[in-house]
Amino acid sequence: MSENAEHTSHSQGFYIAIGIGLLVGTATTVGAAFVNLGPFNPIIALLIATIKATLVVLFFMHVKGASEKLTGAVVVSGFFFLAILLTLSLADYLTRSWR
Amino acid sequence: MHDSQTTTVEHEAHNPALLHHFADAQQQKNAASLGMWLFLVTEIMFFGGMFCAYLVYRLAHFNAFAAGSQQLSIWMGATNTAVLIVSSVTVVLAVKAAEAGKRKLLVGYLVVTVLLGMTFLTVKGFEYREKFEKHHVPGPTFKFTDTFDDNGKQIPVNPKEAQLFFSLYFVMTGMHALHMIIGCGLFSVLAVLAWKGHYTPGYFTPIENAGLYWHLVDIIWIYLFPLLYLISRHS
Amino acid sequence: MASIGIPANQAPKTNYLNNGHSLKSWLLTTDHKRIALLYLISVTVFFFLGGFFAMLIRLELLTPQGDLMQADTYNKVFTMHGMIMVFFFLIPVVPAVLGNFLVPLMIGAKDLAFPRINLLSWYLYITAGVLFLHCMLTGGVDTGWTFYTPYSTAGSNTNVVEAGISVFIAGFSSIFTGLNFIVTIHRMRAPGLTWDRLPLFIWANYATSLIMILGTPVIAITVVLVAVERLFHLGIFDPRLGGDPLLFQHLFWFYSHPAVYIMILPSMGVVSELVACFARKRIFGYKFVALSSIAIAVFGFLVWAHHMFVAGISLYAAMIFSFLSFSVGVPSAVKVFNWTATLYKGSISYATPMLYAFGFIGLFTIGGLTGLMLATIGIDVHVTDTYFVVAHFHYVMVGGVLMGYLGGLHFWWPKISGRMYPEGWAKLSALLVFVGFNLTFFPQFILGYVGMPRRYWQYPPEFQVLNVLSTAGASVLAVGYLLPMIYLFWSLRYGPIADANPWNAAGLEWKTTSPPPTFNFDETPVVTWEAYNYDEIPQKELEAPVAR
Numbered sequence: 084m085s086e087n088a089e090h091t092s093h094s095q096g097f098y099i100a101i102g103i104g105l106l107v108g109t110a111t112t113v114g115a116a117f118v119n120l121g122p123f124n125p126i127i128a129l130l131i132a133t134i135k136a137t138l139v140v141l142f143f144m145h146v147k148g149a150s151e152k153l154t155g156a157v158v159v160s161g162f163f164f165l166a167i168l169l170t171l172s173l174a175d176y177l178t179r180s181w182r
Numbered sequence: 183m184h185d186s187q188t189t190t191v192e193h194e195a196h197n198p199a200l201l202h203h204f205a206d207a208q209q210q211k212n213a214a215s216l217g218m219w220l221f222l223v224t225e226i227m228f229f230g231g232m233f234c235a236y237l238v239y240r241l242a243h244f245n246a247f248a249a250g251s252q253q254l255s256i257w258m259g260a261t262n263t264a265v266l267i268v269s270s271v272t273v274v275l276a277v278k279a280a281e282a283g284k285r286k287l288l289v290g291y292l293v294v295t296v297l298l299g300m301t302f303l304t305v306k307g308f309e310y311r312e313k314f315e316k317h318h319v320p321g322p323t324f325k326f327t328d329t330f331d332d333n334g335k336q337i338p339v340n341p342k343e344a345q346l347f348f349s350l351y352f353v354m355t356g357m358h359a360l361h362m363i364i365g366c367g368l369f370s371v372l373a374v375l376a377w378k379g380h381y382t383p384g385y386f387t388p389i390e391n392a393g394l395y396w397h398l399v400d401i402i403w404i405y406l407f408p409l410l411y412l413i414s415r416h417s
Numbered sequence: 418m419a420s421i422g423i424p425a426n427q428a429p430k431t432n433y434l435n436n437g438h439s440l441k442s443w444l445l446t447t448d449h450k451r452i453a454l455l456y457l458i459s460v461t462v463f464f465f466l467g468g469f470f471a472m473l474i475r476l477e478l479l480t481p482q483g484d485l486m487q488a489d490t491y492n493k494v495f496t497m498h499g500m501i502m503v504f505f506f507l508i509p510v511v512p513a514v515l516g517n518f519l520v521p522l523m524i525g526a527k528d529l530a531f532p533r534i535n536l537l538s539w540y541l542y543i544t545a546g547v548l549f550l551h552c553m554l555t556g557g558v559d560t561g562w563t564f565y566t567p568y569s570t571a572g573s574n575t576n577v578v579e580a581g582i583s584v585f586i587a588g589f590s591s592i593f594t595g596l597n598f599i600v601t602i603h604r605m606r607a608p609g610l611t612w613d614r615l616p617l618f619i620w621a622n623y624a625t626s627l628i629m630i631l632g633t634p635v636i637a638i639t640v641v642l643v644a645v646e647r648l649f650h651l652g653i654f655d656p657r658l659g660g661d662p663l664l665f666q667h668l669f670w671f672y673s674h675p676a677v678y679i680m681i682l683p684s685m686g687v688v689s690e691l692v693a694c695f696a697r698k699r700i701f702g703y704k705f706v707a708l709s710s711i712a713i714a715v716f717g718f719l720v721w722a723h724h725m726f727v728a729g730i731s732l733y734a735a736m737i738f739s740f741l742s743f744s745v746g747v748p749s750a751v752k753v754f755n756w757t758a759t760l761y762k763g764s765i766s767y768a769t770p771m772l773y774a775f776g777f778i779g780l781f782t783i784g785g786l787t788g789l790m791l792a793t794i795g796i797d798v799h800v801t802d803t804y805f806v807v808a809h810f811h812y813v814m815v816g817g818v819l820m821g822y823l824g825g826l827h828f829w830w831p832k833i834s835g836r837m838y839p840e841g842w843a844k845l846s847a848l849l850v851f852v853g854f855n856l857t858f859f860p861q862f863i864l865g866y867v868g869m870p871r872r873y874w875q876y877p878p879e880f881q882v883l884n885v886l887s888t889a890g891a892s893v894l895a896v897g898y899l900l901p902m903i904y905l906f907w908s909l910r911y912g913p914i915a916d917a918n919p920w921n922a923a924g925l926e927w928k929t930t931s932p933p934p935t936f937n938f939d940e941t942p943v944v945t946w947e948a949y950n951y952d953e954i955p956q957k958e959l960e961a962p963v964a965r
Contacts, residue, residue, distance in 0.1 A: 162226065
């Protein structure tokens with residue numbers, strides 16, 4: 084693996100294109116915030132944020148095309164345990180009858 | 183499973199960056215990279231505690247959080263988001279320059295990154311000043327009377343609950359800003375070292391790892407921005 | 418493979434101990450073995466300090482009324498005992514001492530992946546420890562080790578912030594240790610040492626490190642929030658300012674329950690090594706024991722709110738957490754059953770480390786089963802905050818963690834020091850620890866069940882008999898802990914010189930000299946065998962394991 088480890092780098096234009104994509108995402112999410120979509124406002128905002136974060140992780144942080152799956156596993160496990168913290172805490176808060 | 187089986191040491195013997203306890207440069211690079219990723223996981227969990235608090239309180243005190251959120255400057259937040267995204271692009275281009283061995287280009291990108299980071303912090307400073315002026319800083323001077331939303335509709339708000347929103351706002355953005363300051367310091371040091379020619383196409387792990395850190399700080403902001411500024415505009 | 422016996426009586430060889438004698442060569446070392454010894458000294462200091470506070474507690478509880486101290490002092494004393502033992506002894510003890518020493522040796526590496534970060538971990542630990550000692554000497558803390566809000570943020574007038582900062586720093590020491598272990602185990606294994614050939618101690622430390630990485634940051638941010646709230650009166654947990662104190666408990670236990678597994682998992686790893694060696698058998702169900710460590714680490718994150726059943730969480734959440742808590746019992750039982758199955762038809766010898774391993778299995782089983790009782794909501798509501806809980810977690814932490822640690826320390830002492838400990842004294846102290854421990858803590862199960870609450874300096878007179886028994890047991894226990902410190906120290910100079918492999922044990926750490934050279938192996942070993950291949954190692958008399 085020592086030969087082919089570091090060929091995950093893309094062209095300069097590609098990175099700038101991703102950057103522009105992220106800026107467009109930001110503009111979209113700001114625009115969407117001014118439109119009343121009811122319960123969909125937070126959903127859309129967080130969806131766009133997740134897409135942006137995924138782009139950064141995959142291309143800027145080179146998880147896509149990484150020479151081994153371990154990096155991806157580390158990232159996924161980080162978010163997985165964060166999800167455990169959030170969902171099990173909410174399992175309490177969302178089911179309290181006395182609130 | 184087979185990653186530690188590389189045994190050829192001969193051609194690595196003169197690499198000054200290779201530490202004694204590694205078999206070869208590839209093993210050292212892989213170790214540093216995994217270590218950095220694990221550190222990023224600890225950062226996710228560190229901020230995760232605050233995201234958990236935010237989630238719980240937003241559900242519990244929905245109106246107050248909406249009213250508090252509407253007092254934030256969406257334009258300053260959006261500007262800062264754009265600044266951070268551009269800085270992430272310059273970081274990734276810096277890594278690319280390091281990989282290609284273009285020393286001056288690398289230093290240039292690093293300096294631009296630091297400047298963009300400082301721009302972010304400056305804008306953040308103006309935002310904080312505005313909070314002081316509007317008495318939105320939690321504590322004895324805290325006042326919250328802005329209980330009308332953008333359409334002039336009144337929102338019933340308990341000021342203590344609004345104060346909770348601003349407590350979380352300051353803790354979360356403050357902790358994020360602290361990470362930005364550390365990142366700026368890190369890249370300044372790396373820029374000096376890069377100028378002195380410490381990094382070669384064969385060894386630029388510190389640039390890569392600092393880049394990973396910067397991207398993670400960017401990702402955290404990508405979530406902070408909608409959660410704090412955007413999602414309660416209409417409620 | 419052959420059993421490689423390197424004669425101990427060859428010309429004096431440079432090893433990690435005599436490679437440099439200056440203070441600087443110790444305080445600026447990046448050798449994982451020297452750092453392990455730095456940790457050994459510092460955790461021992463904190464252990465006896467925590468033990469001192471434990472003795473104060475037991476002395477006060479000798480009589481029903483408060484005669485040695487009153488409530489304020491007592492609150493500080495049990496808080497000091499808890500914080501020192503949890504954050505400065507139990508969490509670092511096995512990973513930072515035995516793990517630091519053994520992880521690179523067991524996987525055939527020259528050092529941990531990041532030797533300087535390893536040294537940094539120790540300095541962070543020492544900084545945190547000194548800060549905590551300063552906090553202790555300038556008035557102490559009285560919140561209990563749990564820092565519960567709103568008392569810690571708005572009620573207590575003691576040094577909560579300073580204690581919080583020291584826990585924060587100690588947390589980063591722990592994070593860096595865990596990070597170092599995971600990277601080392603992934604990247605630095607000797608050629609041929611595949612995952613299914615790893616010693617179970619490595620698996621256990623890997624699982625521990627996962628918890629350190631995933632859990633510790635959460636308590637770090639939690640104590641930051643407590644400190645910020647206390648200093649700037651932000652309302653984050655304070656109900657008067659709109660906050661929810663239960664959120665603190667959620668965040669706190671999200672780390673602090675898995676932290677229990679940070680303590681116990683490495684000791685379980687030690688016991689796996691001991692049982693295999695002293696039964697002369699490959700561990701029964703190797704893969705299950707290995708994966709049960711990972712399972713405990715993962716399930717451990719799903720159960721935290723069983724500490725909060727009576728605190729006001731929703732009934733539905735309580736039922737979910739109660740159910741999930743039972744799931745941890747499965748991998749724990751897998752371990753106990755597999756150790757027992759390993760003993761079956763084994764050729765068992767009763768050296769001191771094995772006595773500790775037996776102690777561990779018995780006491781951990783009691784601690785674990787009472788844990789299942791506490792996971793049952795109905796029983797928990799009855800015994801919450803009583804001595805039943807105190808007895809339960811001391812069975813796991815003292816009966817489990819400490820037994821495993823002492824067993825491991827004796828087992829690897831010849832490797833660490835190059836000398837054998839005196840077997841007779843060691844057996845005596847193992848016996849004293851076992852008897853003293855049960856005498857101290859078993860009465861507390863009864864006390865708790867009949868309703869004596871924890872954290873009070875006085876109690877109704879009818880509880881006195883059991884409390885006297887407990888205090889008497891604590892004195893026996895104290896002797897049992899002082900003895901090893903004395904004779905292990907004595908053995909450094911007068912103990913018989915140890916062979917490279919005095920136990921005739923499997924494992925890479927026994928294939929280098931005792932004590933090992935600075936870079937562990939003269940040449941990188943190539944592994945072609947499974948772990949615990951005791952059927953391939955020729956028998957030799959183990960009752961007198963001393964060479965020469």
